[in-house]
Amino acid sequence: MVRTYYFNPAIDNVLPGREIVNALQEQEQTFNAHNNALNVETFFRDVLEHSLEDEGAEVYISSIMCVEDPQPNYQEDNCAYWHDHLQQAFFGQCFIQNDELRSLAIAQDIVAHEFGHGLTSWTAKLVYKDESGALDESFADIFAIFVANYNPNIDIWKNIREWNWEIGRGFGQNGQAIRDLSSPSTYNHPEHMNNYEDLAHDHGGVHFNCGIHNKAAYNLLTSQDNENNYLFDPESAALLFYQALIQLGETSTFSDSRRAIQQAGKTLFRNNYNKDEKLQAIATAFDNVGIFFE
Ligand SMILES: [Zn+2]
Numbered sequence: 385m386v387r388t389y390y391f392n393p394a395i396d397n398v399l400p401g402r403e404i405v406n407a408l409q410e411q412e413q414t415f416n417a418h419n420n421a422l423n424v425e426t427f428f429r430d431v432l433e434h435s436l437e438d439e440g441a442e443v444y445i446s447s448i449m450c451v452e453d454p455q456p457n458y459q460e461d462n463c464a465y466w467h468d469h470l471q472q473a474f475f476g477q478c479f480i481q482n483d484e485l486r487s488l489a490i491a492q493d494i495v496a497h498e499f500g501h502g503l504t505s506w507t508a509k510l511v512y513k514d515e516s517g518a519l520d521e522s523f524a525d526i527f528a529i530f531v532a533n534y535n536p537n538i539d540i541w542k543n544i545r546e547w548n549w550e551i552g553r554g555f556g557q558n559g560q561a562i563r564d565l566s567s568p569s570t571y572n573h574p575e576h577m578n579n580y581e582d583l584a585h586d587h588g589g590v591h592f593n594c595g596i597h598n599k600a601a602y603n604l605l606t607s608q609d610n611e612n613n614y615l616f617d618p619e620s621a622a623l624l625f626y627q628a629l630i631q632l633g634e635t636s637t638f639s640d641s642r643r644a645i646q647q648a649g650k651t652l653f654r655n656n657y658n659k660d661e662k663l664q665a666i667a668t669a670f671d672n673v674g675i676f677f678e
Pocket residue numbers: 497501521524
């Protein structure tokens with residue numbers, strides 16, 4: 385079940401705010417936000433087969449902040465985050481091109497990213513700093529990419545060649561994206577362990593170093609056989625990452641993730657004729673970003 389709330393900082397002091405009872409009667413941004421959360425729920429339930437009963441949570445709660453006509457001194461809250469204690473996502477808003485004020489919740493990938501943090505908090509409970517925090521960010525990005533590219537039209541969904549690998553297009557500087565799984569370096573993020581950095585800010589660089597694990601995921605998802613066919617279909621790849629995630633723990637590293645994904649692959653693909661090829665592709669995907677077994 386999805387519950388979406390409207391949060392107005394001028395009126396509401398505490399989260400979540402006023403519950404949206406009928407999304408159809410709300411302004412367009414609110415309607416889109418609610419819909420995006422519904423799509424996340426559908427994907428987690430139908431594709432990942434994630435059962436909410438398992439961890440006691442019953443609802444996907446999000447609060448969105450939408451101030452249509454900000455006062456001249458309006459302070460934008462340019463962020464979206466997962467609130468672990470309250471077990472809900474929060475979406476602020478920011479000015480995009482043309483000085484238009486938009487809620488971050490209108491972006492399907494951003495909504496999926498924040499509920500991706502929900503998913504990690506219900507499962508691996510990765511500590512949000514340093515390498516485990518970067519892994520948390522990466523898993524949120526990976527599930528965001530799956531959800532944002534998910535399409536009931538199977539032909540579109542299976543056409544990985546046409547997938548969008550960016551996170552937050554339009555919300556970055558000059559209308560750009562915020563991150564790109566296919567090319568983390570576009571946003572000055574590392575894509576190899578040689579460039580891993582312990583940053584003094586951003587919880588040790590969780591939004592920076594996640595680029596390395598993101599690139600490994602991109603490598604994996606775009607692995608091809610000798611005839612240029614994609615080795616992994618999107619559903620089983622999504623399950624692969626999910627099955628690995630639930631094996632991880634609070635202080636897991638990128639290496640632990642590689643091990644868990646390889647392990648999950650052995651089970652998931654055990655009856656596939658090209659099982660060995662798939663397992664080799666997983667290993668190569670991580671080798672190419674310098675993530676090895678410790
Ligand atoms: Zn995040």
